[in-house]
Amino acid sequence: MPLAAASGWFAAWRSYKRFNQINPRLAPEYFRGLNYLLNEQPDQALDVFLRLAEDDAKTVEIHFALGGLFRRRGEVERAIRVHQDLLARPLLSVLQRQTALLELGRDYMHAGLFDRAESIFQDLLKQRVRETDATKLLLEVYQRESDWDQAIQMAERLTSANDPEHAAILAHMYCERAEVWLRRGQPDKALQSISQALDTDARSVRATLLLGDTYFKNGDFEKSLRQYLRLFEQEEEFLPEVLPRILQCLQAGAPLQQFEKQMHRFNRDYRQSYFIRGYVHYLQQQEGLEAARNYLRAALTQQPSLYALQEWLDLEWAELIKGRDPDAQDPDLLPWRLMIDTLKRVMRNMPKYQCRHCGYAAKTLHWQCPGCKTWGKLKPLNLTQMDHLSS
Structure with missing residues (x-):
């Protein structure tokens, strides 16, 4: 039995036991609906359950479970039908009606009907009921629609309501808006959004990278380098993202002296990381080819890796083809070319x-x-x- 069907059976059986205690008269009909459901006949099961709902007002919890099950299985139209049927029942409590509306909004969201989902969640906000739930769901809707201004409004509501996990999310929303401004050629507005991101989350890796990138595009290489160095110290996991940018700044004329000590320290501490690739390029620029080759030989001996091997092969290839045509069918070059091309294909898929x-x-x-x-x-x-x- 597939896992989804098994979990559905378990949930349904627990509901059956509760329902049997509530209304023995209708239990056999309910069990017939379960059999339809477990035999992958959801339409017949749905008809049975909806008829039961007309006969007994105590089946609301069962219908919430059924609607959620349909949605998790990707049967969104059936989930919508269940929740619409619940909302049509006049005797629902206020809490049950609010829950049914939220669940129907979730159904619409899963179906890609974002305008309908948004309408439901906005109505709940206006009524000032289930505000946190509605705000979180609206945030999800606006993220999916890339409506970052509206997403920021929702994230700000959650953050101001002392929901700390949303501070970092809000910073990402500001960064998304900054990237929109950059694509539109409006760097001043982008910088304003980046500043808001950093005010919200001072340790935002994304905002700091984006600030450095924006300075770099504006030709302010020293300011750009300063932001990258901040991350270089603060977020060690992001060295693979930061180091190529630092090297670009140095090539563009940013001062080297503030960087050299950090580079050698990270070489000592992070020889086993993806840092190797960037450090090889740094050595080539600052100390020459032989220093880079010696470093790679040591790295391959102490901590073999495909990335170090690729860098070593690239350096050796550059030496081999000096004074030769790399595209010629030179028999001395063919084994090297085969190794390098094969490794690059492997690395491309990693x-x-x-x-x-x-x-x-x-x-x-x-x-x-x-x-x-x-x-x-x-x-x-x-x-x-x-x-x-x-x-």
Whole structure:
């Protein structure tokens, strides 16, 4: 029996036992509905349960369970029918009616009918009932619609209501709005939104990166470097994101002296991380090719990894093709080209980020996890984690 069906059977059986105690006269009919449900005949089951609802007002809890079960199984139309039927019943208590409205709004959201869901949740807010639930659901609706101004309003309501987990989410909303302003070519408004993000969450990795990126695009490389160095010290997990940006700043003319001590310290402490790639480029720029090659030989000996191997092969290839045509069918180059191309294909398919909440793995950084939809939980993997996921 599939897991979903088994869990549905268990929930239904518990409801059956409660219902049998409440109304023995209708229990056989209810059991017939359960059989339909467990035999994958949901329409027949739904007809039975809705008829039972007309005969007994005590089946509300059962119908909430049934509607939730249909929605979890992806049968949203049936979930909508259950909750609409509940709302049509005149004897619902105030609390039951509010719950039915929230559940119907969730159904609409799962069906992609965001305007209907928004209307329900906004009505609940206007009535000042179930405000926290309605606000959280509206926040989800506006996120899915990328309506960041409205999402910010909802997140601000939750944050001001002493819901601390939403402070970090609110900072992401400001960052989303900042990125919209940047795409529209309005960096001043973007900087204002980034400032609001940092006022909300002073340790926001995303806002700090975005601030550095904005300064860089505006040609203010020293200010940009300052933001990246702040993250370099503060959020060690994001070194893979920060280091290439720092190197860009140095290439563009930002002062090097404030960075050298930090770079050598992180080389000492993070030899096993994805930091290796950035440090190799830094060594090439500052100390020359031979220093980079020596570093990679030591790294491969002490902590072998595909990333260190790829960097070493790239350096050796650059030396091999000096004075040669790399596209020629040179028999001395063919084995090297095969190794490098094969490794690049393998590396291209390796995830570089993983959600700390649900385990979702990705090749690119998402600030909102595509799997569990949580914010800020997708973080760079170190080399050991990458090799483990690729094996």
